[in-house]
Amino acid sequence: MARRRSAIRTAAALLSLLCLAASAAGAQALPVSAVDPFIGTAGDGNTAPGPQLPFGFANPSPDTTSPSTAGYDPDGAIVGFSQTHVSGTGGAGAYGNFRITPLVGPPRTTDLASPKARERAAAGSYAVTLTRSGVDVRIAAARLAALYAFRFPRTDRAQLLLDVTSAIELPDGGTPLAAQATVVGPRELRGWARMTTGWGVGSYKLHFALRFDRPFARAGTWTDGAIGRARSASARAGRSLGIWATFDARRERTVRAAIGLSFRSSAQAARNIGALDAFDLGRTARRARGAWQRALAPIAVAGGSAAQRTMLATALYHAQLMPHDLTGENVWTRSHRPHYEDYYAVWDTFRTVNPLLTVIDPARAAAIVQSLVDVAARNGGWTSDARVAGNDGITQVGSNADVLIADALAKGLRGIDYAAAYRSALKDATVPSPHPGRSGRELADYSSRGYLSTAVARSASRTLEYGYDDFAVAQIAARLGHASTAAGLRARSLAWRKLWDPDTQSIRPRTPDGAFAAPFDPARETFGAEPFYEGSGWLYSTFVPHDVGGLIRALGGRQAFTTWLDRIFDGGHHRPGNEPGLLAPWLYVHAGCPACTADRVQGILHEAYGPGAAGLPGNDDAGTLSAWYAWASIGLFPNAGQPFYYVTAPLFDRVRLRVGARAFTIATAGTRGGGTRYVASATLNGVPLRRAWITHRQLAGGGTLRLTLSDRPTAWATRGQPPPTLTP
Numbered sequence: 001m002a003r004r005r006s007a008i009r010t011a012a013a014l015l016s017l018l019c020l021a022a023s024a025a026g027a028q029a030l031p032v033s034a035v036d037p038f039i040g041t042a043g044d045g046n047t048a049p050g051p052q053l054p055f056g057f058a059n060p061s062p063d064t065t066s067p068s069t070a071g072y073d074p075d076g077a078i079v080g081f082s083q084t085h086v087s088g089t090g091g092a093g094a095y096g097n098f099r100i101t102p103l104v105g106p107p108r109t110t111d112l113a114s115p116k117a118r119e120r121a122a123a124g125s126y127a128v129t130l131t132r133s134g135v136d137v138r139i140a141a142a143r144l145a146a147l148y149a150f151r152f153p154r155t156d157r158a159q160l161l162l163d164v165t166s167a168i169e170l171p172d173g174g175t176p177l178a179a180q181a182t183v184v185g186p187r188e189l190r191g192w193a194r195m196t197t198g199w200g201v202g203s204y205k206l207h208f209a210l211r212f213d214r215p216f217a218r219a220g221t222w223t224d225g226a227i228g229r230a231r232s233a234s235a236r237a238g239r240s241l242g243i244w245a246t247f248d249a250r251r252e253r254t255v256r257a258a259i260g261l262s263f264r265s266s267a268q269a270a271r272n273i274g275a276l277d278a279f280d281l282g283r284t285a286r287r288a289r290g291a292w293q294r295a296l297a298p299i300a301v302a303g304g305s306a307a308q309r310t311m312l313a314t315a316l317y318h319a320q321l322m323p324h325d326l327t328g329e330n331v332w333t334r335s336h337r338p339h340y341e342d343y344y345a346v347w348d349t350f351r352t353v354n355p356l357l358t359v360i361d362p363a364r365a366a367a368i369v370q371s372l373v374d375v376a377a378r379n380g381g382w383t384s385d386a387r388v389a390g391n392d393g394i395t396q397v398g399s400n401a402d403v404l405i406a407d408a409l410a411k412g413l414r415g416i417d418y419a420a421a422y423r424s425a426l427k428d429a430t431v432p433s434p435h436p437g438r439s440g441r442e443l444a445d446y447s448s449r450g451y452l453s454t455a456v457a458r459s460a461s462r463t464l465e466y467g468y469d470d471f472a473v474a475q476i477a478a479r480l481g482h483a484s485t486a487a488g489l490r491a492r493s494l495a496w497r498k499l500w501d502p503d504t505q506s507i508r509p510r511t512p513d514g515a516f517a518a519p520f521d522p523a524r525e526t527f528g529a530e531p532f533y534e535g536s537g538w539l540y541s542t543f544v545p546h547d548v549g550g551l552i553r554a555l556g557g558r559q560a561f562t563t564w565l566d567r568i569f570d571g572g573h574h575r576p577g578n579e580p581g582l583l584a585p586w587l588y589v590h591a592g593c594p595a596c597t598a599d600r601v602q603g604i605l606h607e608a609y610g611p612g613a614a615g616l617p618g619n620d621d622a623g624t625l626s627a628w629y630a631w632a633s634i635g636l637f638p639n640a641g642q643p644f645y646y647v648t649a650p651l652f653d654r655v656r657l658r659v660g661a662r663a664f665t666i667a668t669a670g671t672r673g674g675g676t677r678y679v680a681s682a683t684l685n686g687v688p689l690r691r692a693w694i695t696h697r698q699l700a701g702g703g704t705l706r707l708t709l710s711d712r713p714t715a716w717a718t719r720g721q722p723p724p725t726l727t728p
Contacts, residue, residue, distance in 0.1 A: 027300035027656035027665070032293045034313035035123040036611065040088065040626070042074050043614035044577065047318060048085045049121040051141040053288055054295040055325040055340070055364070058261055059085045060139045060146035062128065063168065065113050069093045071168045074613050077113035078130060081139065082166055083146055083208070083261055087321045088620025089344050093168030094198040094388055098208045098259065102135045102150045103159040107244045109225040112161075123317055124288030140285040142275035143325060145260040149281045151253050156217075158249035160257065162210060164191050164241045167198060174198035176235065181243040183231040186215040189243050190266040199344070201438060202391030206263060209270035213256040213279040216245035256281070263329045263390075295320050298360035299634065303653025303668075307611045312633050312651075318626035319353050320361075323368060323387070332390040333378045338367040344622050345386035346372075347396040350403045351582050352627035355638035358411050359659055359699070366415040369408045372401050373417060376424040382433050382440030383424050392438035397458060397533050398465030399428040399441050403641040406472035409479055410643040411696045422476050429473045429489060441466060451498040453512045457529035460499055460509045461580070464543050467495035471546040471726075472641045494726065496544050500554055505564060506537035523573055535580040538573045542584040545639050549590065550727035558591040565591075569600055576608040577618020582628055586637050586646040590722045594692035595678050595713035598648050601632050602677040605651065635666050635707070636699075643696035644723055647689075649677050649709055662702030670709040679717070680710040691720035 040047035048070035050061020060083050064076030069089045071082060080101035086094050101112050114132035121127075127138045136151040152158040164181045167174035174195040181191035192207040221233035222242045235241035247255050256279040260272035277283035296316050301309065323340040330339035343349070357365035376383045379392070383401035386393025402425045408416055432447075433440025445452050446466055452459040474489035501508035506522035509531035522537035532540055542565070544551050552561040565588060568574050574581045585604065588596035608617035609629050616625050631637045634657070635650030655666040670680060682689040685703040694705065 027302045027654045029293075029300045030296045030309060030313040030316070032123050032289050032296060032313075034310050035292065035296075035317045036310055036314050037121040037123065037126075037317070038074070038613050039311070039314045039611060040318065040616040040620050041070075041072055041613050043616065044090075044618050045614065045616035045620050046070050046088050046090065047616075047620050048072050048087060050081070050085065050126050051121075051124050051139055051285070051288060052321055053141060053143050053291050054320045055323065056141060056143040057324040057326055057329075058083055058141045058144055058146045059321075060141055060148070061085050061126070063096060063099055063166075067093070067168055067170065069168060069170065071096050078116050078128065079113050080161075080163065080166075081137065081148070082168075083259060084206070085168075086342060086344050087318065087622055088624070088626075089199075089622065090619040092172030092199040093170035094174065094344070096166055096168035096173065097193065097195070097206055098261075099163040099166035100148065100257070100259070101161045101163070102130065102133060102137065102152070103161065104133045104135070104152060104155050105157050105159070107159045107161060107227050107246070109161070109222055109227065109242060122289070123292040125285040138281055140281050140288060142284065142288075144262065144272040144329070145258060145276050147276045147279065147281050147284050148257045148259075150255045150257065152247075152249040152255065154250050154253060156248045156250055158247040158255060159244060160247070160255065161242060161244045162189065162208075164193050164208075164243060165195070165235065165239070167195060170198075172198060176239065176241070177203055177237045178235065179239075179241040180234045181221050181232070181241055183219045183221075183243070187212045188270070189219065189245065190270070191243060192266060193241075197388040197391050197393070200386060200388050200391050200393030204263070204389035204391065206261060206389075207266040207269045209260045209266055209273060211258045211270070211273055212245070214247070214252070217248050219243070219245040263326065263331050292317065295361075298658040299630070300656040301634070301652040301654065304651050308633065308651050310611050311609060311615070312630060315626035315630040315633075316360075318620055319356055319623035319630060322622040333374045335374050337370060337374065339374070340368050340371040341387055341389055343372065343384065343387045343393075345393055345396055346400045346404065347385055347398070348579050348621035348624040350400045350407075351579060351624065351640050352631060352638070353623045354404050355407060355640050356627045356630060358407065358413060359657060362413055362660060363415065366408060366413040369404050369413065369421070370416045372404065373421045373424060376401075376439075377420060379439055380433075381424055381427045381431075383428055384439045392435075395437055395439065397461045398469045400465065400469065401425075402428055402469045402472040402476075406475045406641045409476055410641070412700070418476070418480065422480055425473045425476055426485070429470055441469075446495070449498070450492065451495050451510060454509050454517055454531055455512045458531065458533045460507055460531040460537070461533040461535065461540055463495050463499055464507065464540055467493045468543070468545055468641070470495070475641065490726070494547060494550065496547070497550065497554070502554070504537065505541075505555060507541045508537060523571070534578060536573055538568050539578070539581050539584075542568065542587060543580050545583060545641070547726040548587055549722065549725035552591055553727060558593075561591045562588060562593050562596060565596070575618070576604045577616070577625060579621070579624065582624075583639065586639075589646050589692045589717070590725065592718045592720075592722070594648065594717045597646065597692070598677040598679070601648055605629065605632055639723065642724060644693050645696070645699060646723070647679070647682070647692045647694060647705070649679055649707060657699070659700045659702065662700065664699050664702050665704045666707065667704060668707045668709050676709050676711045678710045678713050679707050680714045681708045681716055682706065690717060691722075692717040693723045
């Protein structure tokens with residue numbers, strides 16, 4: 001019997017070792033410790049390092065001198081810690097509310113900046129030492145509240161100042177319209193501020209409640225920088241307002257402070273503090289790390305370098321910061337459904353972020369789209385391209401919420417009122433908006449000519465995006481049984497052809513008399529109101545996601561198209577940080593050159609991205625560039641609005657995607673190394689795959705895509721069926 005028990009133990013140990021070996025060979029969930037919130041905080045990335053829950057509104061983060069739109073510059077001195085931020089956006093600043101600054105000595109409202117030391121950040125927590133005052137700061141966050149621990153040097157004048165009217169300090173940032181602050185008890189301060197959005201049109205009113213773990217010794221308010229002892233104060237437009245509290249830190253050096261936020265009331269802000277674990281910062285941070293571990297779990301990998309795993313984990317982190325989940329705080333549409341704000345902006349995220357959420361978090365993806373539909377119903381019926389705190393932001397080019405709806409419907413997302421969504425999308429396409437810079441489209445010229453002339457701002461870019469938006473609405477109409485409407489919009493979606501100039505091989509603006517604009521340089525990048533918005537004629541010519549076959553024909557065939565794309569890339573006319581060209585590297589697949597796509601994609605992954613603070617090639621734009629990295633690194637890429645994905649070699653030996661209740665695995669074999677980027681052969685669930693794309697149904701159905709790799713270009717998929725296109 002003893003020998004039998006020994007044999008059983010030996011067998012169990014052997015089985016355990018075999019399981020461990022199998023586990024090591026298989027894909028593993030990315031650990032939350034791999035997330036580096038400092039990636040993207042330097043250069044043009046414009047991300048913030050402070051803690052935040054997935055899609056959480058509260059984002060307590062340091063505000064520095066020389067800030068980005070997220071309030072942070074890695075080389076700047078820290079002015080304080082505000083509770084609200086946007087992630088990765090360009091242009092004007094938004095938010096930066098209720099900045100808290102710890103000080104030692106008498107309270108003051110100027111000369112607040114401090115150098116820093118020992119700055120650390122992780123998913124769910126942040127810490128730093130302010131060397132000027134010697135205060136150690138630790139921060140954690142819940143969805144609508146933040147928790148601080150300030151460890152002061154021994155002093156009887158430990159100060160905490162809250163700037164009620166603070167905003168990200170940029171020339172076009174928010175400005176105060178009115179504010180109020182009140183000392184409501186020996187441990188609590190409350191107030192609110194009405195601020196302009198800083199980006200877009202309108203204002204918002206945000207409330208706070210700040211509660212301490214012990215009574216303060218003294219407290220008061222200030223107006224326009226003048227420190228006072230009044231326990232309540234208010235301010236009119238353009239005036240600054242703040243509130244302060246003094247603590248005796250000679251015995252107990254740490255002061256803990258919890259701040260709740262609410263768009264409803266200060267009383268609700270106080271209730272929102274209840275989501276924190278009392279004043280237990282460690283437990284609150286652990287709860288946040290658990291939430292992030294669950295958010296990372298749908299993608300698991302094996303192989304790749306530590307830097308690549310860090311980049312992927314951080315990319316997934318960045319892609320799940322915005323829009324902000326304000327469920328329960330919806331003072332705008334009064335709906336009891338989940339509600340999201342701060343779509344900053346759909347022009348960016350529709351390309352990569354929203355399709356990624358459709359795969360890794362379909363319930364969240366559906367709620368985000370439905371929230372936009374709810375807003376449209378209360379907004380005249382037109383969809384918004386951007387939202388900031390209940391206000392329309394700037395429509396950069398098209399009505400790209402139409403693409404989000406089409407993408408959701410094509411991929412079977414549930415929980416969306418598609419009839420209502422279709423009404424809004426159809427209104428975008430057929431009814432001119434009185435405010436096309438905020439919602440809907442400018443249709444008079446487009447409807448009569450089939451394109452926009454230079455009499456209209458951003459005419460060429462709008463023509464191209466309106467065309468693709470038309471295609472999206474046509475897809476919705478067709479799926480919902482409106483065949484004639486679908487046919488008409490599908491025909492109008494070919495608007496790009498009316499601006500195609502065969503002489504320059506480029507989209508070329510037309511003047512009101514119908515002539516091509518002259519002089520014209522297809523390589524010249526323009527911005528603002530000029531015909532091309534953040535791009536050139538050549539770059540925008542790649543944006544025909546639904547009719548790549550037509551573009552190939554216009555250029556004279558596959559080889560000519562490949563040569564044309566090479567000229568754009570090799571000539572420096574493609575920038576990986578610029579949204580209009582995010583799809584361009586995959587267009588080679590339509591011409592039968594997946595090896596060309598591999599070259600371009602791997603070049604961007606290795607040269608434009610990296611694990612440092614300046615590791616993003618441009619504004620992350622609410623996770624857009626990060627999501628691009630996530631897709632490219634796992635070997636898939638969406639053509640947003642259409643239910644298929646391009647296939648190329650991943651950076652990892654094995655990738656496992658959790659898609660709903662099923663798992664989809666990408667497994668590679670063959671030589672691996674720095675130059676291995678080409679697919680030699682592929683099978684999908686054991687059946688040879690001879691094309692460089694798969695459908696969403698195949699992905700969502702689960703199974704295994706096996707790729708045999710080579711370090712040299714191969715003939716794989718060169719003669720396979722091209723991806724869907726209006727013109728075969």
